Amino acid sequence: MVTSLLTFLSLTAFPPAGDHYSSTDSGRVRLASELAWESGRLSGNQYALLTNSSSQRLFNLADSLIKTERAAVFFSPEHGFGTNLPDGVHSTDEQYKGRPVVSLYGNKKKPLTSDFGVADTLLIDIQEVGLRWYTYLSTIRYCLESAAMAGIPVIILDRPNPLGGLISEGPIPDSTLMSFVGALPVPVRYGLTVGELFTMAQHQNWFPLMKDLKLTVIRMDGWKRSMLWPSTGLDWIPPSPNLPTFQSLYWYSGTCLFEGTNLSEGRGTDLPFRWTGAPWLNPADSILFNQSGIRVQYDEKTPVSIPGRAHKPKYENERLPGFTMKSITGDRSVLQSIRQVILSLQSAGRPLTIKPYLFQLLGSRSVEETEEEMKALNDFRIESRLYHFYP
Structure with a gap:
């Protein structure tokens, strides 16, 4: 089976040479969107584009398509096209420079065939964060499925995984735990770019609707798996309101689990x-945090509603004792350390409440890591290497 899979991959899994455009700027990673535009690859079509304003600040493909009369429609994910809505707040359809923007985080989460209008190709150009529970990933999946049903080809314009491509960790949800914060059968931190991930999804037949989808991935230039975002040479543009810095994203890969407990995850403070x-x-x-390989500093804060960032956060307007995450000690992942924090708080008799949402985020029915989960994660690590586009 492995041999047949390798043969199949050698023929079809990786984009053809014409979809990799070389960079003339060795000082930073160059996004697939700018390389494809400069090469003339994106011409002669009417495009639907899944994106948001923060994804366009490094290279504004949306405006380039509008100026050349190639933009038919835009699709926007959670936080809206302007990337200015708090989590969970539904956005509505709008206009951007005379083009329709269809919200995919409101009355619907999946575009209708009619939403594509005159578009004959779907472009995916949005900054994901490398974590399964980040809802942009679910929106990409649903857009690809809709494009397949409409008979529209898809081009993914690849971008860096901000958390790099060396580490994958966390449980892999089964079909009963799938949700909008877990729409793919991958670990919480999956260690792939969006282009690699959805190539794997199609070839592994995770979603039957994508079986006959014509999917092309245009690669970046200069990105390596060892790169965290600061090593890319690119400015950090917050992909959503509560990830203002790369450090906040790094901790979010674990502390997002606090959303499923009665601990504040920091929304409504200066350190979400x-x-x-x-x-x-x-x-x-x-000491309960320190035992889990995390170094913290005691700090009291008052969560408040912040327009565009936090809408009625936990413990709103209440002064809370708490801790600021400072560093990780040893060779430990953030996610596994945070799981251990939750177990430590429970074992110490603290009044910690775990809600069902935690297991939805985690993709597991237990906070404790099981042998079955460890095996599934190891299998994913082996299989996902076959889809690596980058060294």
């Missing part, structure tokens, strides 16, 4: 996902 608090925490609880 880097600070956690609850009325029942006290300075002595720092």
